[in-house]
Every structure is written in C-alpha cells, then in structure tokens.
Amino acid sequence: MRRFAELLDRLSLTASRKAKLVLLRDYLRSTPDPDRGWALAALTGDLTFSAAKPAMIRKAAEARVDPVLFGWSYDYVGDLAETVALIWPSDPDHRPNREPSLGEVVDALQGAGRQEAPRLIEGWLNALEPKGRWALLKLVTGGLRVGVSARLARTATAMMRPDAVSAPPTPEGGEQAAVLPPVDVADIEEVWHGLSAPYGDLFAWLEGRGERPSAEASGRFRPVMLATALDEATDMPRLDPTDFVAEWKWDGVRVQAVREGGVTRLYSRTGDDISAAFPDVIQALAFEGAVDGELLVVRDGAVAPFGDLQQRLNRKTASARLMQDYPAAILAYDLLAEGEQDVRALPLTERLERLERLVAEHTGDRLALSPLLTHATWDDLAALRADPPVGAAAEGLMLKRRDSAYVAGRPKGPWFKWKRDPHVIDAVLMYAQRGHGKRSGFYSDYTFGVWTEEGALTPVGKAYFGFTDEELKQIDKFVRDHTTDRFGPVRAVRAERDFGLVLEIAFEGLQRSTRHKSGVAMRFPRVSRIRWDKPAREADTLETVLDLLDAIERGGGRVSAGEKA
Template identity: 35%
Template sequence: MKNFASLYTQLDQTTKTNAKVSALAQYFEQSNQEDQLWTVAILSHRRPKRTVNSTLLRTWAAEMADIPSWLFEESYHVVGDLSEAIALTLPRPQVENSHSLTYWIEYIMSLDKLEEAEKKERIFAAWQSMDYTERLVFNKLITGGFRIGVSQKLMVRALSQYTGIDENILAHRLMGNWTPTETSFKSLILTKDPLEDISKPYPFYLAYALENEPENLGAPAEWLAERKWDGIRGQLIVRKEELFVWSRGEELVTDKFPEYHPLAKLLPDGTVIDGEILPYKEGRPLTFNDLQTRIGRKNVTKSILKKAPVIMMAYDLLEWQGEDIRHYPFQERRRRLEQMVANHDTKGLLLLSETLDFHSWADLVVERENSREHHSEGLMLKRKDSPYQAGRKKGDWWKWKIDPLTIDAVMIYAQRGHGRRANLFTDFTFAVWDGDALVPFAKAYSGLTDKEFREITSWVRRNTRERFGPVHSVEPTFVFEIAFEGIRASSRHKSGVALRFPRISRWRKDKPLREANTLEDLKEMLSAL
C-alpha cells in the first residue's frame, strides 16, 4: 500500500502529463502483478464497491479522534473531502503495516457481509496501522470516491512504456467486461494471444469540440458531415451468431435493448458497428428524454418498448467479416457500411446515418442552425481519409454542436463546494419569476471564474437569511445567465420542468432583478422544442 499511496501523492502533486506517465511507469516497474492489476482496474473505473456508508465512517472517525460529531462535521465542511477530513482528524498510527494494495482491497471487500460492530472493529484496526497518506487512499477506496487526474489514456501510455506493447493493442485488451477478481495481469495485459472474447468491443474514437470557424479545417471536399445524434454512443457486435451491445461507458447493455436481438441472425458474422442507440418512432428520432425512460431500468416492459423503441443509427464499420478494418480510411469504411446496410434486411432496426450534401462551409452553417428540427445536437465533421483511432485525438473528427439554450435566472440558495473550493460558495440554486414569486428550477455549479466565486462567497456570508444545514438562503439580488442543452416536463420539480446539463454562462450584473425570465418563458421553450 505504501507504494500505491506514494504514487497517489506523486500524481496529485503534478499537472504535467509526462510526469504522471513517468510516475505510473515507475510504479508498474516496482509492483507485483496483483497490485499492477488492481491499479489498472482502479484507474479504468473498476473500483471495489462501497462496503461501509459514509455516515458510519464519519461517526467512527469522530469517536476514534475523541471529538464531538459537530466538530468533525464542521471540519469536514471546511476541508470539503470526507476521505481527507478523516485522515487529518485521526490520531497518529499505533502500529506499522507492510501490506500490499491487493491485501487492503480484499480487506475492504470482505467487510460487505459483516455486521456493523465487526465492520467498525476492522476499520479501526486499519486506521490504527496507517500513516496519513495510506489512510487517505484507504478512505477513498472504501467510499468509492477514488478519483485522481489520470485518464485511462495516460494509464495506457504508462503501461506501454513498462511492457513495450503498443498503446492501441493495450487499449483494446482493456475494453470489455473484465474484473480483477476473475483475471490476472498476465492474462489480461501480457498474453499475446489471449483466449478469444467474442464480446470484446473496440476502444471508442472520440471527437474534439470545434471551437473555431470551420474554414480553418481546410477544403470542404476533404470532409464528410453528418448529424450529431442525441442518443447513447454504442457498439453493436455480431460474432458467432451472438449479439453484444456496448455503451461508450464500457457497459454491456444488450439486455436493456431487446429490439436489437434479431440482428444476431440478420447481420453477417464478424461485424462491429459504431453508432447511436437512438429512440426512434414513426420515421423520426425521439428526444433524449424519451430514452431516459429506459436508462437504469432493470426490466424493460412492453409499454416502455412501445413508448420509446430504439434503433441503431450506424455511422461507422470497425470490423467486417471478422477483420479489424479500423486502419482503413473513413471513406472506405463508410462505403462498406453503406453496402452492408443496402444488402441486408435489418427490419428497420439498423439505419444509416446519412451524410449531408454540402459544397461550402456556409452550407453547413445552415444545416447546423437547423439541428434541433432533426432532434440532433449539431454536426459531426470527419476527415475522409482518417483511420478509426482510440480515445480522443485532435485533427480528424470534430463535433460542431449547436449553441445552448439560455435563460436569465435569480440566485436564491448557495452551498459550499468540495475539494480546493471547499471554502467557497460554488453550488447555487436558481429561480424564475411566477408572478411576484420566485420558483426554483435548476442547480448549477460551473461556469464562473475563481475571482467571481470569491466575490459571491463574500457576498453570501454577508447576506444569508437562513441556513438549512450546508445550504444558505440568500436575499434575491443577482441575475445569472443559465445555459442548458434541453428541457423537459417534470412532475418531480416544483417548476414543472427539468433542464439538461444546466451551467452558469455569465453573471448578468447589468440586469435588474425583475428582468429575469419567467416560468412562462420556460414553458414556452418546452412547447417549442
């Protein structure tokens, strides 16, 4: 554990990519294969599940530190991170340990079936044998909150340095439904020809947001353009007459979308399609809100299938007749995809994402402005000769999203942030006018500068009317422009609407309070979409 805790400190203390890769590669060099495997799992979001709830940990930390609960809670609110607050509060360790990362993860997993008293005893024993950094890492693992500024891409780069294996090969080996309790570092990473896993997807190729004018991309003739569909990115795999559907988040979702199951017989063997899981009915896409009715449900009922059926909107072909064709130019992959769709009757379950006909960038400006009419988020621009790469690479694929919807709203509640912003008020609740009353409709916590957050924090401290735990009710004074991607009706919210991805766009210091938007304005937006 000491090696892993040291790695955590090194990664946390630098923002330099090369330094992080070097620290990881050195760690892999010095660690045993069990710890290597768990480190790969942790950094690819395969952490052990939470076995002790945070309320118990807070109570036990206060007890072990011999301080009242209110004092620990105040300390926690100042620090902003529960794992760090516990590590800082606990007394010095009474014994030392030399246990490995794997030992402590198995220790954490073993707590799951224990009674509360036994859990407490084992947590105390662990805390008493660890220094500050080990406690911090242990706490983050046990709460399921282990996050650090290392992407899977950086971890793969470090693995490549350590093993000498190409990054793309490693990225592919790490895809799929593997767990560290059912495999080994050798079989997952080092085996040249591992046992074939017919369900294994390819790493997704991710586009960068286009923030400059499209003219900077060069000649329009070098590019293909299509709609950016508002669904869930997915890969549809048919191998050995079996079907597998993966989301971009590496979740196997085959059972959640039974509509696709007939494609196992309708598509040729050895086919992998990149596309969009899209709600689609009566010849047109539905909204993402319709798709949300199916996300997270364990059982897909007939009524849900009827209300929000899905199709696969295909836009790339990654494997054809069992051959990996990702290195082919996009135009060639696209040609083969078009042929496959034309030659196989998929009963309307697989549709081709049409490319747009354009001769100038000005033509695409018009298409982009009309995106909402097509229930799309904007446009995708793909260089015709581009291979299908792994991860986010700049240059060949761009997403050109439409401008967000905006509304002016009044801040009515404020709450402190977490981490480095624990002493600042950064989380806000906003309201719009309904007659003479302010009705809350959204929460947002991003979009302002640190300087603006400090200014608001100073003001909140002077203008708090009431406190509800960590939430401060403030005098309605300031108007902010709130940007969001979509809006839907919601019976769960007092306003009757819910926004998609709300964030602060700007502080409207120029705008009087009464000129903020109204609930009627929000409902008009809803009816217009």
C-alpha cells in the first residue's frame, strides 16, 4: 500500500497534466504485478467493493474518538478519508509486522462479505501510517479525487512502453535490442473492453513479453473522435466553409451505440458502459454495427432541453415511470462499423450515406438521423449559430470536413465545434460553503441570487469554479468578514440593496424547476467575473431571468429521421 499511497498523494498535490502523466508512467513501469494493475483499475473506475461503505467507516472512527470531535474535524477537513486517516488512534503495541500490499487488500475485500469487511478495514487502518490509511479509504470507497480521469490513466499506460527491450543473444554471442513501436492511447482504448483487471496481458504486450490483446471483442467501445474549438480570427480566413458539412451541436450526451454478435451496449464518450440506465434505448436498437451520436430526450419528434435528460443521468437503473416521462433516443451523426466492416477509414460523406441507409431501415423512434444544415458561406453558418430553430436543445454548430476519416483523439483540422456564446447575468452572493480536498480551508461554493419585485433576493444557482486561486482568496475573505449567520458548514453572507458582492455568472442554459424557489435552474453556471465595481442594487432581477427563459423556450424545434434542414 505504501507505493500506492505515495502515488495518490503526489497526484493530489500535482496540478500539471504532464507531471501527472510522468508520475503514473513511472509508477506503472516500476511497480510489479498485480499491484500496478489494481492501481490502474482503481484510477479508471473499474474497481469497486460492494462490502465497504462510507457509513461503516465513519461508524468505526466514531467508536474510537469522540463523535462530536469527529464531526467538527470532518466539517473542517471536508473529506471523510482524510479525516479518518488523521484522527484514527495509533496503537504501536498492536501494529502488525508489515503493511499489506495493494494486491492483498484487493484480494481480501473482493472475497469479503458485509460482516467481514469492517474487521479487515479496521485491521489495516491499525497497520498503516496516516498517508496509507488515506489511500486505503480512498480505494475502498471509490472516491479517489486525485485529478486523474480514466483517459489520462490510459494515456499514461500507453507511455509506459520502453523504447527497447533486451532480445536473445545473437549467434556471435552479443546481445541485440528489439525496438518497440510507440503505443498511442487510442491503441489502449481499442483493446480496453476486452481486458480485465489486473491487466497482466496488457502489461505483457506493452513490455514486449506478449502479443497485443485482441481488439475484436463483440460490443466493444471504439475510441471517439473529438472536435477542436473554431477560432474565428484564425480559422475562418483560411477555411472554405463548403468543404465542411454542418450540423447542430446537440445539448445532450455523446454516446456510442454498439450491437454486434448478440451484444448490445451503450457507451459514454469516455467508454463507460451506461446500458443499464437506458434499457428502453438498448432494447429498441436493431442494427448491426456501431453508431456515434447524441443521447437526448425526444417526445413526438421534439428534442427536449438538457434538463429533461438530466433526470435520467447518473442512475444505475431506470424505472418504468422515468422511461415514460423522459423517453430517451439517439440522434446519430456518424457510423463506425457496419455489420462486421470497420468503416472509420472511409470519408465522412460515404459514412453518412451508409448511416442514412441504416437509420432509414431501422424501425421505432429510438434512433433518428441528425439533420445536416444547408449553408454556403460563413455568414450562413453564423446566422444559424446565433438563432438555431432548435433553441435550448442545441448549443451551437459542428463543422466536419467532408473527406475526413474517423480518427481517435482530437486531431487539429478535420472537425470543429462552434458553440454559442454563454448567457451572462449579474447576481449577488448570498451563501458560501467550504469546499473539499485542497479547498477545504476556503469558502469556495457560492449560492447567488437576483432581485424579486418585492426587493428581496431569491437564489437562482450555485457555482464553485471559474475563478483563479487569488480570486478565491479574495472571495473567501469577503465571506469571513461579512458573515451574518451560520448553518452548519454554510455561512450566510451580508447581501442588501446597498451592500453585497456582485458576481458575473455565465451559464449554458435555463430550465423551469419546481424544486427551486425562484422557479428556474441553471445549466453549468460558473463565475466569469467578480464585479467589485458594481453596487448590489444593480444586479439583475428575476423578471430578467424569466424573460430569458421564455426566449429560450420560444426557440423550440422538431427533428425526425432523415429530415434535412
């Protein structure tokens, strides 16, 4: 556990993506099997323990220290694993002779039941130093939070391949080195869904000790192709818009629908299997191949705002009522495999022709074709982007070269995204809450509001990013200097007509909400500017926000299979 704990600790304190990749690469190169495989599984979210729950860990800690003291400590630290790791009483007289390895912990927990897991975890907590306890608890609860995505972990895995490996001696008695070709993260993702932790066959291939794992597993995920943001100043003058097809950038969730050899799966853009949450979509798919598209809620051909889809996200299952109220469907915009044929190397125009035929032959209303948009000039595209007929269901345009192959990653040039400018309002800071992890010592989560007709503030959203570290310190000081009340970890901040901190809030969309007092909910709000210069009484009103919501809703549109716009 010590090496794994050191890795997590260094990752949590490292902001640089490049530095995180080097840390992970070096760990994977120097750590033996199976520990490195289990570490990789933990970082990619492929390792879970059903018998270990946060409530059990908290109960064990409160049995050893004063519960009130634990509550105060947890409130200040803001992270359960860190709090327990620091407060757990050491007992040198009963400490085992050695610490457990990562592999030993995983093997024991995978075979443990709910009655045995607490005893195992408590024994390991007694055996470990604080840093090791923290890593253990992060591992068993699944909340690593060290700034490493599954894709970044797989990228580091590709980097661990050495430049050369030792080969058998030559007839003359000398040794020769076999040069290994470099591996890209797309190569890892091609085979990932045919692997299982702790990935011994993967490491054997990367180190030149074995063959490449098979990439032909039925129902596998294909690495996605991503777009770059269109730079109006540099890209428009050098590009001919007629070289590109244009379509809406749907405000949904990017998915890959795969149906091969009797296996049907729905993947997120990062390769997570989300099939169980959308059984209505899975059961309706009847093609053979792999389709790239957008998952949305669609009612009678009308694309609903993202807020409707949000009702179905992050769920392990979906009830019949949920599927009836929020029927999901896929708007397809690319074809990756047709039957047993991989078509990713074909030009986009040919892939779209095949996709159009596939969708036309598909029955039901769970799969439709994302319509292409008619344009000849940049002015045509700018007009579509500024006022899309699909309103809140689209967040801009996608531009794709007609001759582009489907290439994993984010190549510069073939695909561009041209998003609409975000909405912006001025709101007043009302409440603040301390953050977690590195932000646990700062008030970094902010609830903000706008003025009602009665002259009172009503909350319309919450933001916890968009500001610099220096701005965080400034807002934190303002909160501490102007606290008017406390509600557990939350502080009420002085906010009056003649005094208050105005925040410029940028957001992607609005929707009606019965759960919020204001009647609205924001999508992706963030602090875009601190308006130290603006009096609180000049912040926006609820009427202004509702007018904006009405304008968004008036822009609603309809799509259907094969429709051209």
